[in-house]
Amino acid sequence: MLHEFITLYRDAxxxxxxxxxxxxxxxPASPNDLEHGVPLFLTxxxxxxxxxxxxxxxxxxxxxxxxxxxxxxxxxxxTVSQVVHVYGDICQAVTELALEQVAPITTDEFHTLxxxxxxxxxxxxxxxxxxxxxxxxSGETERLGQVAHxxxxxxxxxxxxxxxxxxxxVAINGSTGAVLxxxxxxxxxxxDSTLADxxxxxxxxxxxxxxxEPFLNDIAVxxxxxxxxxxxxxxxxxxxxxxxxxxxxxxxxxxxxxxLNNAVKFTRAGGRVQLRARHEGTxxxxxxxxxxxxxxxxxxxxxxxxxxxxxxxxSGLGLGLSIARKxxxxxxxxxxxxxxxxxxxxFVIAVPLAVDEExxxxxxxx
Numbered sequence: 555m556l557h558e559f560i561t562l563y564r565d566a567x568x569x570x571x572x573x574x575x576x577x578x579x580x581x582p583a584s585p586n587d588l589e590h591g592v593p594l595f596l597t598x599x600x601x602x603x604x605x606x607x608x609x610x611x612x613x614x615x616x617x618x619x620x621x622x623x624x625x626x627x628x629x630x631x632x633t634v635s636q637v638v639h640v641y642g643d644i645c646q647a648v649t650e651l652a653l654e655q656v657a658p659i660t661t662d663e664f665h666t667l668x669x670x671x672x673x674x675x676x677x678x679x680x681x682x683x684x685x686x687x688x689x690x691x692s693g694e695t696e697r698l699g700q701v702a703h704x705x706x707x708x709x710x711x712x713x714x715x716x717x718x719x720x721x722x723x724v725a726i727n728g729s730t731g732a733v734l735x736x737x738x739x740x741x742x743x744x745x746d747s748t749l750a751d752x753x754x755x756x757x758x759x760x761x762x763x764x765x766x767e768p769f770l771n772d773i774a775v776x777x778x779x780x781x782x783x784x785x786x787x788x789x790x791x792x793x794x795x796x797x798x799x800x801x802x803x804x805x806x807x808x809x810x811x812x813x814l815n816n817a818v819k820f821t822r823a824g825g826r827v828q829l830r831a832r833h834e835g836t837x838x839x840x841x842x843x844x845x846x847x848x849x850x851x852x853x854x855x856x857x858x859x860x861x862x863x864x865x866x867x868x869s870g871l872g873l874g875l876s877i878a879r880k881x882x883x884x885x886x887x888x889x890x891x892x893x894x895x896x897x898x899x900x901f902v903i904a905v906p907l908a909v910d911e912e913x914x915x916x917x918x919x920x
Contacts, residue, residue: 556652556659556667557599557600557603557604559651559652559657560596560600560603564593564596566651567596567648567651568592568593570650570651571640571643571644571647572592574646575639575643578639592644594619595616595619595620595641595644595670595674596644598619598670599616599667602616602670603666606666616670616673616674618677620678621677621678621681622681624677624678624681624685625681625685627640638675638679641671642671645667645668705741712733712738712741715730715731715733715737719731719734732783736783736784739780743815761801761802761885763798763799763800763908764798764801765795765797765798766793766798766799766831766838767795769807770793770810770840771790771793773811774788774790774829777790777811777829780814784819784821785824786818786821786823786825786826786827787824787826788818788826788827788829789826789828789829790828790829791828791829791831793830793831794831794833797838798908799885800908801905802885805881805884805885806881806882808878808881809877809881809889809903810840810842812877812878813889813903814829816842816844816901817846817901818844820844820846821845821846822846825844825846825898826845827842827844827845828841828842829841829842830843835907836906836907836909837904837905837907838904838905838906839902840905841900841901841902843898843901844898848893848894848895848896848897848899849891849893849899878903882903882905885905886905886906887903887904887905887906888903888904889902889904890904
């Protein structure tokens with residue numbers, strides 16, 4: 555009888571199932587093999603088989619335990635597909651061992667096994683999907699609330715400055731006008747970053763070949779305005795005229811602008827922000843250097859969403875560097891930081907250099 559076989563070879567079935575789960579790409583199972591998972595399913599499967607073999611009505615708790623199993627698997631990082639595979643692995647382990655031990659499975663027992671698997675998969679997947687949707691909904695709601703809060707704060711500042719200017723008591727080119735200008739530029743940059751993040755999430759990228767010199771010169775105009783509002787110096791080094799990259803211009807522009815905004819925000823009064831670009835091997839390096847005084851070693855990863863800020867300026871959600879890194883990585887590149895303790899730091903974007911098959915690559919600098 556299959557229920558006797560499952561009871562007798564329970565440990566072997568569990569061990570083989572674990573091996574199968576471990577052989578798939580994905581997160582490992584917990585040391586207790588998921589409290590509401592394989593062991594409990596086998597117990598309930600054996601009870602169901604025994605009940606039906608004796609002609610008694612079958613009242614199985616498989617659905618309830620599978621719901622808990624789906625929740626556990628989600629917590630471990632399993633996808634829906636992997637949840638289904640876990641139960642498929644249980645079925646394979648049972649049938650393989652039954653063949654090896656010459657323990658025949660009757661047609662009725664096989665139907666019961668499949669029915670129990672169907673129930674378990676359906677309940678586990680349903681719970682997994684429900685928890686995933688709930689988590690996503692909660693996260694999106696929180697994120698939308700934070701975005702709305704950020705936009706509201708920027709707009710409130712802009713409106714206060716506008717009303718003051720409208721009264722005619724202060725000059726447009728004074729500090730109040732500068733506040734209005736900063737607010738509008740911050741709002742524009744925030745919208746640009748949000749749009750870039752949305753495009754990356756939706757994976758709607760439009761790659762095209764662009765020359766780096768006019769691309770960065772255009773960005774430098776906006777960077778210079780930001781620096782001017784903050785009373786900082788800004789400069790851009792000459793860029794080799796033939797350097798080109800295959801990119802989504804909007805995404806890379808957003809990444810560079812986020813680095814510039816970050817540099818301007820944290821550079822000390824009277825300091826300087828410098829933009830430069832060069833090529834090194836098969837990569838183009840775009841560097842933004844600031845004079846923030848350096849990043850303390852105790853700071854968390856500045857690229858983490860909602861991460862710690864470098865200085866006393868707490869404006870913004872802490873998403874700029876995170877979005878910038880995602881945008882660069884979407885171009886098979888990355889961002890690194892060179893810390894200059896006591897002086898500042900240099901953020902370096904590295905993206906592949908576009909090289910025509912017929913034309914040789916530019917000679918390396920230095």
